């Protein structure tokens with residue numbers, strides 16, 4: 001079976017030459033950036049989900065309730 005000599009590290013996304021660095025260690029910084037990048041869709045979806053929720057009747061009610069609580073607390 002054909003296997004590519006280069007493969008992306010599943011942890012940090014670095015392109016690894018398996019013949020040169022079989023024991024690759026991820027850079028912490030690179031791994032954090034890669035994982036943020038991998039999660040960007042989920043983050044965007046969460047944001048859209050919240051926006052959508054706030055537009056529903058229940059969401060509007062909760063917004064109203066929260067505002068009321070804040071005002072009465074002061």
Ligand SMILES: [Zn+2]
Pocket residue numbers: 009010011012013014024025026027
């Ligand atoms: Zn890595």
